[in-house]
Amino acid sequence: MAAPGSLVIDWTQMTTYNTIMSVAAGAALLSLVSLGRHLQARRPIVPEAWALNFGVLGTLLTLTGAHMTLTWPFAKYFPFDNIIFGEPSLAFGVLLLGSAFYLWRRAEVLRSSRDLIGEVSAAARCSF
Secondary structure: OOOOOOOOOOHHHOOOOHHHHHHHHHHHHHHHHHHHHHHHOOOOOOHHHHHHHHHHHHHHHHHHHHHHHHHHHHOOOOOHHHHHHHHHHHHHHHHHHHHHHHHHHOHHHHHHOOOHHHHHHHHHOOOO
């Protein structure tokens, strides 16, 4: 039995997506490392396949992250869980969707590029 005034969470009344978000974020991070290794080794890539990978993972993170971020004030128990997991997942999901869009739209250019690392790093570089 919990002490009076302590935080007791009834998980049946709280919508969280921590597990699916963690799996998607982990898979996305491993995918980014894998893509980086392919680029560094100068191995050819199939941009559409990477775009599909990032698109699926980005969609999962964006949707679940947006829901958790936008509903945190309504959480009956421990609303900070929604902020802690929701906002970073939303941001990472949007970045993955942007990467997927870039890879899909520039697939032909990337496939025929003689300097694939230069092409990708030029797109990732921010100039202020």
